[in-house]
Amino acid sequence: MSVPAVISVAQYLDLVNDRLREVPSDVGVEGEVSDLRVSHGKWVGFDLKDAQGGGVLKCFMTVWQLSVPLEDGMRVRVTGGAKVSARFGKFQLDVRTVELVGEGALKRAYLALKRKMQDEGLFDGARKRPIPRFPERIGLITSREAAAYGDFLRVLGNRWGGVEVDFVPVHVQGGNAVPEILAAFEHFHHLGESERPDVLVLTRGGGGLEDLHAFNDESVARAVFSSRVPVVVGVGHERDESLCDFVADVRASTPSNAAERVAPSRDEVRYELDAMTRRVEEVLRANLDARRRIVEHAASSASALVSRQRERLTSELDAFGTATDRWIPNISERIEGALRVLRQVDPNRVLARGYSIVKSGKTLLRDASELVVGTDVSVQLSRGTFDANVLRINGTGKQRLV
Amino acid sequence: MAAKGKKMDFAKAFEELEAITRWFEQEGADLDEGLKRFERGLELARACKERLAEVEANVKEIKKKFEA
Numbered sequence: 001m002s003v004p005a006v007i008s009v010a011q012y013l014d015l016v017n018d019r020l021r022e023v024p025s026d027v028g029v030e031g032e033v034s035d036l037r038v039s040h041g042k043w044v045g046f047d048l049k050d051a052q053g054g055g056v057l058k059c060f061m062t063v064w065q066l067s068v069p070l071e072d073g074m075r076v077r078v079t080g081g082a083k084v085s086a087r088f089g090k091f092q093l094d095v096r097t098v099e100l101v102g103e104g105a106l107k108r109a110y111l112a113l114k115r116k117m118q119d120e121g122l123f124d125g126a127r128k129r130p131i132p133r134f135p136e137r138i139g140l141i142t143s144r145e146a147a148a149y150g151d152f153l154r155v156l157g158n159r160w161g162g163v164e165v166d167f168v169p170v171h172v173q174g175g176n177a178v179p180e181i182l183a184a185f186e187h188f189h190h191l192g193e194s195e196r197p198d199v200l201v202l203t204r205g206g207g208g209l210e211d212l213h214a215f216n217d218e219s220v221a222r223a224v225f226s227s228r229v230p231v232v233v234g235v236g237h238e239r240d241e242s243l244c245d246f247v248a249d250v251r252a253s254t255p256s257n258a259a260e261r262v263a264p265s266r267d268e269v270r271y272e273l274d275a276m277t278r279r280v281e282e283v284l285r286a287n288l289d290a291r292r293r294i295v296e297h298a299a300s301s302a303s304a305l306v307s308r309q310r311e312r313l314t315s316e317l318d319a320f321g322t323a324t325d326r327w328i329p330n331i332s333e334r335i336e337g338a339l340r341v342l343r344q345v346d347p348n349r350v351l352a353r354g355y356s357i358v359k360s361g362k363t364l365l366r367d368a369s370e371l372v373v374g375t376d377v378s379v380q381l382s383r384g385t386f387d388a389n390v391l392r393i394n395g396t397g398k399q400r401l402v
Numbered sequence: 403m404a405a406k407g408k409k410m411d412f413a414k415a416f417e418e419l420e421a422i423t424r425w426f427e428q429e430g431a432d433l434d435e436g437l438k439r440f441e442r443g444l445e446l447a448r449a450c451k452e453r454l455a456e457v458e459a460n461v462k463e464i465k466k467k468f469e470a
Contacts, residue, residue, distance in 0.1 A: 134413040138459075153459060162456030168464045187464065266454050269416075276423045277447045283426040284440050287433060 013086050020082045028077040029057065029093070030101060036072050038063065046070065048078060048093070061095035068100050069112040075101045110216055114243060117218070122225050123246040129230040131199045131250055131262060137164045138262055139197035139229065141184045144169040148203045148234075148255035155259035160266055166197055172204040177214035185223040196229055199262050202244060203234040203255040215242035224248055234258030351382035369396040412453050419446040 003015070031048035038044050044066055048057040059078060070076070080095040100109050117123065138156075142148050153165070168187065170180035181202070188200055202224065204215070214220055215235050221243040224231050233244045234252030245251045252258035343349065351357065357380040358365045365377065375390045422443040426436070 132413060134416060136412070153461065156459055161458055162453060163459050165459050165461045166464055167461050270451065270454055273416075273419070273447045273450050276419055277443060279423055280426045280440055280443045284436050287431070287436060291433065 010086055013084050017083045020084070023082050025081045025096070026079055028079055028099075030075065030077045031055070031057065033070055033074045033076055034072050036070055044070070048076070058090060058092040059095050060092050061098070065095065066098060068098060069109050069116070070098065071108060071112060074105045074108060076105065077101050110243075113216070113218055114246070117221065117243060117247070122221070128249045131230045131232065133264060135163060135198035135262055137166060137197040139188050139200040140165050140167045141170055141181060141200065141202045142204055142255070143172045146172060146205055148205050151255040152201065152203060152259045155256045156263050159259065160263035163263065172214060173211055178217045178220055181214055181220050182223055185227055189228050198229070200227060200229050200231045201234065201258050201262060202231060202248075203252070203258050205236050205255065212236070212242050215244040218243070220244060221247050232258050232261050348382065351380070354382075356381050367396065368393055410449060410453060412450060415446045415450050419443055419450065422446070
């Protein structure tokens with residue numbers, strides 16, 4: 001290609017950039033991030049520096065290209081195309097990929113992402129949903145090879161049976177892990193209600209931070225967060241934590257623990273069933289007993305009433321008996337008394353003792369002075385009567401009473 | 403989580419049994435009603451226990467396009 005002797009600035013830069021395209025773009029350049037800045041929420045710029053020796057490379061990219069959180073001081077490996085910007089006349093690297101290098105950088109990136117999601121409220125306890133107590137269908141997302149798969153199913157079977165496990169085999173590490181896990185969530189998310197599991201389980205065995213990258217991936221964590229079905233996440237061992245753990249509705253420590261969290265224990269449920277039937281029976285029995293007691297009480301108080309009445313009747317009769325018993329002698333006594341009195345005043349008794357009753361006509365004679373010589377009188381003796389004539393009157397005498 | 407066209411809805415049966423137990427705890431005075439509920443409770447408990455006897459989980463692998 002022949003080049004004219006004189007050209008414009010833009011034409012010259014095009015020429016330079018043509019040559020720069022010959023620099024291989026797949027080579028990874030490793031260095032430390034400094035002077036990081038984001039403009040208009042769109043453009044990311046930073047300097048990539050060697051820790052020693054002072055080499056500086058100006059780097060540019062869009063925020064959408066950036067898949068990891070960057071901070072000054074992080075060690076990263078970038079790839080991209082070298083060029084001189086026509087606008088600023090500066091040499092720069094158009095960054096295509098940024099990858100964090102070393103535990104330290106990963107840790108910092110992890111913490112930065114965790115803070116961001118926490119600030120967004122993705123870890124809030126209030127949005128965590130309860131999982132049904134007796135799930136009928138469980139969606140299981142894990143690797144077929146992992147011990148996690150076997151552990152989960154073994155513990156599940158020990159606790160509870162008859163559930164349907166919809167198993168989606170995925171890689172839990174390596175380059176395919178993130179897209180596969182996302183596809184699994186997508187699958188469950190779009191199932192109709194009749195096919196949707198009651199709970200999802202995302203699980204794997206333990207590992208270092210690098211190993212857990214799929215569980216610390218922002219898009220996976222967001223998929224867990226926005227899942228229509230409640231999610232149990234169980235990663236490795238107690239000491240491990242991942243972003244998925246924090247966004248999960250239920251956090252389990254291990255795959256076995258995940259099984260314990262989703263399925264109730266057969267023994268506990270059996271015990272509970274027994275306790276409930278026992279309780280129901282107890283209450284019913286107590287109720288029946290109470291009623292029986294009421295009936296018995298009513299019967300016994302009725303019979304008490306009857307016997308009390310009978311007692312009263314007998315005592316009444318007794319009283320009547322004794323009253324009448326006394327009444328008759330009383331009466332006969334009174335009659336006797338009356339008779340005695342009568343007997344005392346009976347004039348016949350006086351006559352029987354030798355006295356006589358003398359009458360003139362109808363008049364009873366008590367005083368001799370009332371008599372006239374020659375008058376006829378009648379004399380009544382104790383037995384029989386006779387008439388007499390007054391011959392003489394011998395004096396009047398005086399009445400003397402004792 | 404309701405009817406899925408399955409043999410028996412364990413959760414529903416269990417809840418009904420819980421409700422019956424609660425009824426006995428709180429009311430339970432009506433003897434006829436109590437006997438009726440008692441029988442229903444026993445029936446539910448028996449059905450739940452039968453369900454407990456199932457041991458295996460039925461694993462259905464969903465292949466689709468997931469594995470690379």
